[in-house]
Amino acid sequence: MTAPALSVQGLWKSFGALDVLQGIDLEVAEHEVIALIGASGSGKSTLLRCINLLEPIDGGRIFIEGEEITARDVNVDRIRRRVGIVFQSFNLFPHMRVLDNVTLAPRKVAKLSRADAEAAAMKLLERFGLAEKAGQLPDRLSGGQQQRVAIVRALAMQPDLLLLDEVTSALDPELVAEVLNVIRELAAGGMTMLIATHEMGFARDIANRVCFLDAGRILEQGPPAQIFAEPREARTRQFLNRIVEAGRL
Amino acid sequence: MTALGGPDSPDPGGPVGLPGSRARRRGHDRGGAVRSTLVALVSTVVVFGILGYVAVNSPGWPAVQASFLDPDIFWSSLPGIASAFLTNVQLFLIAEALILALALVLAVARSSTSPVLFPVRLMATVYVDIFRALPGVLVIYILGFGIPGLNLPGVPTDPFLYAIVALTLIYSAYVSEVYRAGIASIHPSQAAAARSLGLSQAQALRHVVLPQAIRRVVPPLLNDFIGLQKDTVLVSYIGVVEIFRQSQIVESGTFNFTPYLATALVFLVVTIPLARFTDWLLGRQQDSSFAAGVKAGRARSGAGGTL
Numbered sequence: 001m002t003a004p005a006l007s008v009q010g011l012w013k014s015f016g017a018l019d020v021l022q023g024i025d026l027e028v029a030e031h032e033v034i035a036l037i038g039a040s041g042s043g044k045s046t047l048l049r050c051i052n053l054l055e056p057i058d059g060g061r062i063f064i065e066g067e068e069i070t071a072r073d074v075n076v077d078r079i080r081r082r083v084g085i086v087f088q089s090f091n092l093f094p095h096m097r098v099l100d101n102v103t104l105a106p107r108k109v110a111k112l113s114r115a116d117a118e119a120a121a122m123k124l125l126e127r128f129g130l131a132e133k134a135g136q137l138p139d140r141l142s143g144g145q146q147q148r149v150a151i152v153r154a155l156a157m158q159p160d161l162l163l164l165d166e167v168t169s170a171l172d173p174e175l176v177a178e179v180l181n182v183i184r185e186l187a188a189g190g191m192t193m194l195i196a197t198h199e200m201g202f203a204r205d206i207a208n209r210v211c212f213l214d215a216g217r218i219l220e221q222g223p224p225a226q227i228f229a230e231p232r233e234a235r236t237r238q239f240l241n242r243i244v245e246a247g248r249l
Numbered sequence: 250m251t252a253l254g255g256p257d258s259p260d261p262g263g264p265v266g267l268p269g270s271r272a273r274r275r276g277h278d279r280g281g282a283v284r285s286t287l288v289a290l291v292s293t294v295v296v297f298g299i300l301g302y303v304a305v306n307s308p309g310w311p312a313v314q315a316s317f318l319d320p321d322i323f324w325s326s327l328p329g330i331a332s333a334f335l336t337n338v339q340l341f342l343i344a345e346a347l348i349l350a351l352a353l354v355l356a357v358a359r360s361s362t363s364p365v366l367f368p369v370r371l372m373a374t375v376y377v378d379i380f381r382a383l384p385g386v387l388v389i390y391i392l393g394f395g396i397p398g399l400n401l402p403g404v405p406t407d408p409f410l411y412a413i414v415a416l417t418l419i420y421s422a423y424v425s426e427v428y429r430a431g432i433a434s435i436h437p438s439q440a441a442a443a444r445s446l447g448l449s450q451a452q453a454l455r456h457v458v459l460p461q462a463i464r465r466v467v468p469p470l471l472n473d474f475i476g477l478q479k480d481t482v483l484v485s486y487i488g489v490v491e492i493f494r495q496s497q498i499v500e501s502g503t504f505n506f507t508p509y510l511a512t513a514l515v516f517l518v519v520t521i522p523l524a525r526f527t528d529w530l531l532g533r534q535q536d537s538s539f540a541a542g543v544k545a546g547r548a549r550s551g552a553g554g555t556l
Binding site: 052054077078080081083084085087089091092093094095104105108109110153154157 | 438439441442443444445446447448449452456457460461464
């Protein structure tokens, strides 16, 4: 049996006196799409940032395909190549054209030639309808386009696992769909993804499994039909009721 | 942003307000602009007229005019002074190149966070503290007289060399702080995005943080460059024959201060355009960051929205 794509064991993370993650256990199989839901501050973003090693962890272990990435002597940069992350605020490099945003890591990290990196990048940009934006600077693009570029930038490193951190939260409502469609396409293509989101309808459609985070723990997890229709935990019910009241589900 | 966005990019104003309102508003603006220009002109003429009148009618005016404003001495000393200024130009161009490089190294060292690099950070901090604290003239004196005075074999004695070294030491301390402010102004999410793609810390700095930081601090860098240009006269103290020393030489031969006025004019001619350019650049940076915000807003709300 092959090792799971991602395995998180007893992950603990504190910011000062605040314990943001209090023993997260999570296993993700290859090609699986996991939606992380929960209130702001429940630890969704921190969990993703820990998996990408952007935050040093305070306890527990994380494995990618059986290899422990939280071991002391691990090469952090090599791990990060296998795990892509897309942020809520896009974080495109504003001084670089779209094409250079996408090719920077392939050229500098994967050591591709500029021609090879650009050819691959153009293919990706075309696939997501962004080819004509290749020569533009990010601030000429709409938020939805910028976020799609950010996804393409992460994909250019051909990660085994893609982490999406509330990627539609900073977008105007009418631009959300174009980004969600990209993620749907990735899911259909078999990309293993961990998606922190407030888009409950989307989570229900796309996820194989939904995890409800509450106060730094995964309080409940299961198939979307079960979590959204008959949550076991009172906290989950409360959370979902508020979402329904707000007309978001 | 800044140098890259800019006015050349196509930005149709978009349908703002009612048709015709824009033309009306522009007409109103023009009337206001003409009136303010007139007011500024009149007040300038009045103020400088009064100042000039007071100066020319002061009891010491004839003496000042004779010792500072002698046209014959002005024209006869100008060629020598202008050619001595070439030495200042050499000084500030060579020193500026060294300053920009050394200051960047210092700023990067001070911005490092790794515990292994603590000694580097400490050295850079001590360096910046010392050379910002010492008056420039003292550094120039100590280096220019002290080191050649050691009479060590093989140690050069050319004052020009010590002038360059002293100016570089003094200014790189200041300029490193400008760079450091620029680096600190780049949001950590930029470095995080670069690191998340697998770039090392050095690569993230080199390709993502520094290009943005340096672009942002070009105006203050130019400001320090103007300061450096003027401070090149300080090295006259260690025997470099540059513009100030040259005007002293003329003065001691003619007992007339007009050469200093010529020197002052040379600096004005060189420095003012650079100062104007710096202001223009700063204004454009502010405009374009505002325009970028508006554009992003429009792009977000679909084409053309109202503001």
